[in-house]
Amino acid sequence: MNPFTYARAENAHDAFALGSQPGAKYLGGGTNLVDLMRETIERPVTLVDVTGLSCEIEERAGGGLLVGAAVRNTALASHLAVRTRYPMLARAVSSGASAQIRNMATVAGNTLQRTRCAYFYDDEGSRCNKRNPGQGCDAVDGFNRYHAILGASPGCVATHPSDMCVALAALDAVVHLQNARGERTLPFIDLHRLPEDRPEIETLLEPGELITAIELPPLAFGARSTYRKVRDRSSYAFALVSVAVALELDGDTVKDVRMALGGVAHKPWRAWKAEEALRGKPATAESFRAAAEAELAHAQPLRGNAFKVELAKRTLTAVLAELKEVKV
Incomplete structure (x- = not known):
């Protein structure tokens, strides 16, 4: 491991002042960054400890929630408002890693974790x-069971x-x-980018x-939501395909819906x-399957992961x- 200095930030302004210096990296729970440092993939000059940032989950006007960057994953998944208003989020967090890692990992750190691609x-x-720009990608023609479609x-x-x-x-x-310049906001779906010609x-x-x-944000039909993760083993494995869905019905008609897929793209896929x-x-069932077909119509599987296309369709359907039968 390369030598580095350590600094602890007490607030967001202090953290940015330290973290904006060349070679600095923010340290939350360290569950991904420290691994990457051990592998010498990440080589920070300074680690800025940001666990002193907000670890509160605050009520917002209209029924939304503001989740502090330093909130631990376990605390997020177990929070009553999250479990009742956004069960898909509670179940998604509980599906990730082990209990010990969830106890350490922070919300901001989880958001910014890097790929687990073996290459x-x-x-x-x-x-x-992604590691060395311009070098090439061995996953394209290699072992790509877990890769993007x-x-x-x-x-x-x-x-x-x-x-x-x-x-x-x-x-x-x-x-x-x-x-x-101060503070700004960004839609979560715009935070991560697709690889294009700059995967790094x-x-x-x-x-x-x-x-x-x-x-x-408040979501009136968030209580009728869930998350399902399909993986090679029942615990401590990353998703082959995962699905997050919230469904609003008007009788037997779909009034509104929110859906996203995991394990299929370089970013969370809305x-x-x-x-x-x-x-x-x-x-x-016919409408559900047709919607899944529409989403996966332009999938481009690799040699080792063509099964993901049908798996994603079946999981989404x-x-x-399942949500159609949920009573709320």
Whole structure:
């Protein structure tokens, strides 16, 4: 591990002043960053401890919530308002990692965790454009069972690993940020970017910009929501495919819906096409399947992950059918 200095920030202004210096990285729970430092993929000059930022979950006008950047994942998943108003988020967080990791991981850190692509971690034997721009991507023709089927590029087929972020994408969450000019907000769905020809640039954050909170807007039908994760083993595994859905019914008709997919793209994938295809349609298995077909129509699977296309369709259809029967 390379030598580095350590500084602890007491507030957002202090954190940004320290974190905007060249070579600085923000440290929350450290559950991803420290691993990357051990592998010498991340080599910060300074670690800025931001666990002193807000660890509160505050009520907002209209029934929304403001989740502080330093809130631990366990605290988020167990919070009564989250479990009752946004059950998809509670279930998504509980699906991630082990209890010990969730006890350490922070909301901001979870949001910014990097891919778990094996070629990204193999610093000695594999080519990776995300790690070394312009080097190439060995995953394209290599072992790509866990890789992207949507929004990928020839330069990168990695997927975003977070469960929590899939739910936040479906919920129209908003990111609160601190930068040199003060504060700004960004729709959560715009925070992460697709790889295109610059896979090493993973977010739209400015240099040194700091996440201070995640806002959950009120969602009247959020109680009828859930998260389902399909993986190779029942625990401690990243998603092959995951689905976050909130469903509003008017009798037997879909009045409104929110959907996002995980394990399929470089970023949490908002299922805009499926939502559009389903609104105003009868809440039937046929309509659910048609919506899933619409979303996956332009999937581009690789040699090792073509099964993900049908798996995503079936999972989305099954979750919608499950929510149809939920009494709220």
